[in-house]
Amino acid sequence: MNNLQINEVLLKRKQQILPSSILKGEFNQDLKIEVAQLNNVLMKLGYRLSYNLTQYLMMTTKEYILEVKVFLLKKIREMVGYAREMKPLFPNFPQVVSSMDVVDIIIFNIIYADLGFDRDAFDKVLNLFGIVEDEIKEEDKNISSNLKVIDIASLEDLQNLIIDMINSKTVYSKQDKKDLEVLFEYYAFDIKQILPEKIYFKENMVYIIKLFVVKGVDIKEFSYLLKTYTDILRLAVELSDGDTSLSQKTRFKNFTRRERKILLQLFDNCKVNLEDMLRHRQMYLRLGEKIHPGEYREKYSKAFKAFDMLRNNEDEIKRNTFNHKKEMYFKNRDISKILEVLESRPGEFARSLNRVLTSSENLHEDSFKVIDRFIKLADNVPIATLLSLQEYFLHRNDLESYRVFYPKGNISKVYALENNLQELDENLCSYAATSIQNKIIEILSKKEPLGKVFIDKSLEKYVAPLKMRDTSKTLMPIERGTRIDIENKKIRLFLHWVENTRNTDLDLSIVLYDEDFYEIDDVSYMNLKTNGCVHSGDVRSAPAPKGGTEYVDINLDKINEQCRYISVCINAYTHEKFYELQECFVGYMDLNKKLKTAYNPSCVKFKADLTSETTVSLPFIIDIASHKIVWCDIEYTSLGDINNIITNSNRNTMVVKSILDTYKPKMEKLARLNAIARGVVVDDISEADIIFTDKKDNLVDAIQNARIITPFDTEIISSELL
Structure with a gap:
């Protein structure tokens, strides 16, 4: 098969393969056995061929079917965890353990501690110990009908996958990055033609720029995407294989003279924002040590002055920062000034909304007007953030004994604090949740229409995939809490x-x-x-x-x-x-x-x-x-x-x-809000233009015209529903 890596990406993400064999133009009845045998071994792994792919393979050759078979078996075994031998320690598990008493187990563990690495000696002990292999019964011949379906992909499917991933409204996971690297390896030139004027997440943007740079494209061609000092810092971190969330330290690479000049030129082109630099001061100072702005103080004077101010005038910069003003106004209990400064940054307003409302209630201000002022600016807040915020206010007063926090970029540092949140008025929380939901619907209504939409109730089990940055690689990608x-x-x-x-x-x-x-x-x-x-x-x-x-x-x-x-x-x-x-x-x-x-x-x-x-x-x-x-x-x-x-x-x-x-927005809610804003919800699945379900495998062959979106289609959800 050509482009094996492309097919690996398609298989993992879409359960599809992109065919590469030249069709003979007619069915070859002699290929029935080969296709049936392929389907039979796939079924033992929990998969099967779709009707369309079966048709296609029967119009190819034995050699090509063998290529497909070798590829699918290798990759699906990796996906489901089919290792060489996965024998349990005790033969005839679980019966043998169930029949052993506590004394037997203790004695066995002592023997194993001494002989476990000597398999021959260990087997002899098993026999002496009375543990022997029973006659193995034949496995049931009935194979589950709940099989995952492998379908045929088109070039349009592949292009849509690339577009959806580039337009993601969530930060790339490790697997996303690996898959994009493969796609860029084969389609970098074509991808450049469909690159949007804005890439939603800055972390995603610098990763994409890096992939182009690896393919030999000049960084200067992407200067229109790099609008702030932090954008350039993220790019330098990405080029150094660091953490672009900027939550962990990065050891910057030794940039070439050409790279140093390009980075300094990018800094020189940006609007001066020393507060931007102060937020990650130590990281900027380490970067400055690598790109030497003083060496080019005449040519890139704005960049040199910015780094010089950061190094020598930290206190002066701090007095004029957004956070300094915000904290001062909170300390002075000045709601009007708090709102004034937060309105300059809608995203920060969203993250501070609970704090503002608590302060407003304590000062007996009109907290409903605070919500109204936020809603006016909420068009500039990501839908993913609004969804999480709405869910938060729906359950704001369901107070638990402690609150658990998962730091961005390093979930392994999970920690808990005693829950000392002050209760808010239930009517206020309800008003906040309703207002935010209405704003989400208003924003979504500006997107492309969906037509008739069917929503499977099963989606209530799935958490909407809003934060997949550091999730583990799974058989099917899902969000924590699903x-x-x-x-x-x-x-x-x-x-x-x-x-x-x-x-x-x-x-x-x-x-x-x-x-x-x-x-x-x-x-x-x-x-x-x-x-x-x-x-x-x-x-x-x-x-x-x-x-x-x-x-x-x-x-x-x-x-x-x-x-x-x-x-x-x-x-x-x-x-x-x-x-x-x-x-x-x-x-x-x-x-x-x-x-x-x-x-x-x-x-x-x-x-x-x-x-x-x-x-x-x-x-x-x-x-x-x-x-x-x-x-x-x-x-x-x-x-x-x-x-x-x-x-x-x-x-x-x-x-x-x-x-x-923890309460998180469900996939059913995200689908329904999109349906309300952009289409009509129908109860009859046969009428639908769009089907939201987790049972795609049962529908692939049955429904040809409707588009099926599952909770596992994270690139579609992120690109088109958020």
């Missing part, structure tokens, strides 16, 4: 990893909580079983190429009746960070049939790669009452010498509670 239906009462959690040069011990554990988040029990390497839960055993090394795998089987019908939530935890006992491993992924399977092996990719319902610079991961929570998986995707570094579920207990509980207590 709830996924558990389709069977029995599920199997899995953790697989392959170490690098030293023995690496990861631990898969679960913690059981009651309704009030008190710990009831746990299952881990220290406690292999409890009611309804069985652990597969403590794997303490995962050498390449096979790696190591741990499982936990859960029967939701047999769980302790006091249990409401189950938290899934991954701890790097030997303190390796996840990104240091060759491979590491976690997920769960739906045990809807008897399995021939411990791991069956066709049963995988969710899978996420762990690649962060941390040593603890809380991938998801099981809500037993609602029969749902709640996606957390929270990772942090353990502070203790021993890294397990006991030493991190308090922090884990805080994260679990915060995820379940």
Whole structure:
């Protein structure tokens, strides 16, 4: 297949492939067997071919079908986590663990600690210990009808994907960047022709500019996009492979003389804004050390003066900054001056609205007029921000014991503060939420019409993908807090990893909580079983190429009746960070049939790669009452010498509670607001021009004319709905 990397992007993001074979123009009946065999192996991985792709393949050649087969099997196995061997420590898991008493398990762990790395000796001990392989029963032949459909893509589909990604209204995730890099490799010239005059997020903008620079395009060609000092700083950070959110330190590269001149010219062309520089003073000073503005003080005099003022006149600059004025007016309790300064920056007004309303209430001002003044400026606030703000005021007085914060650009530094927020008048909160929603509808109404819109109720489970910057790579991209239906009462959690040069011990554990988040029990390497839960055993090394795998089987019908939530935890006992491993992924399977092996990719319902610079991961929570998986995707570094579920207990509980207590805009709301503003909502799916659903795979062949948008089409949502 030509452009394998392009097809990899399309397969991951759209479940499509772009064909490259020349058609013969007629069906070849002799190809039926090859196409059927391809479909058969795909079904075992949880996928199938669409009718359109089946038709296409039967008009190609055996050689081309083989190319498609090799490509699809390799990539889908990577996507669903199909590793070489994912055997549990105990043969015949989970039966053998369920039948062992506590004494047996303790003795087994002692033996394993000494002989676990000598597989031959370990197998002999298993036999002596009375653990033997039972006769394996044949796997059920029935294959689930709930399969993901691989469809055929057109060049127009590919171009639309590129346009949607460039026009994203959310910051790129790591996976977005990797995919864009591939697209630019093949289509950089064409992409340049469709580049808009404005790229919504500055972090996205500088990444796109960097991709062009790598392809040999001069930075000067993008000077029209770089309008502020911070834009140029972000570009310098991006060119140095740093954090363009500017929340972490960057070690700037040694720029060439040509690059230094270009950056200084860009600074010289901008309107002087010393406050912009003061916000990230240390970073600008380090950049100045790399581009040497003093060396070109005559040629780029404005740039030199700006850097010189920043270095030598910090206090003078501070006295005239926006933040200094804002904080002074808050301190003086001067609402009119607060509003006056905030109205110059609508985005900052949005972020400060709760604080202004609280101050206004305390001073007995007309707080409803404060909201009205904000709404007049809200056209200049991102829809994603307005959605989050509206959701906040809907639940403003649902006060919890503490508030949890996830710092931008570094979610691993999650922290909590005691919730001392003052309650606001319910009528005021309701007025704020209603006013903001009406403004969202007004802004959306200026976009292209949608026609007749059908909205599946299933979208209520999905959080709108507004902040995907630092999410883990998953089988299907979803936002934190999204709830996924558990389709069977029995599920199997899995953790697989392959170490690098030293023995690496990861631990898969679960913690059981009651309704009030008190710990009831746990299952881990220290406690292999409890009611309804069985652990597969403590794997303490995962050498390449096979790696190591741990499982936990859960029967939701047999769980302790006091249990409401189950938290899934991954701890790097030997303190390796996840990104240091060759491979590491976690997920769960739906045990809807008897399995021939411990791991069956066709049963995988969710899978996420762990690649962060941390040593603890809380991938998801099981809500037993609602029969749902709640996606957390929270990772942090353990502070203790021993890294397990006991030493991190308090922090884990805080994260679990915060995820379940946090209110975020749902995908159903985003779809409905767009439908109200831009179209007509219909109840009959057959009448729709646009279908919002999470069941695309069941509709691909049935509905040909309607456009289907799922919660996983993040590039479409970000580009067209926000």
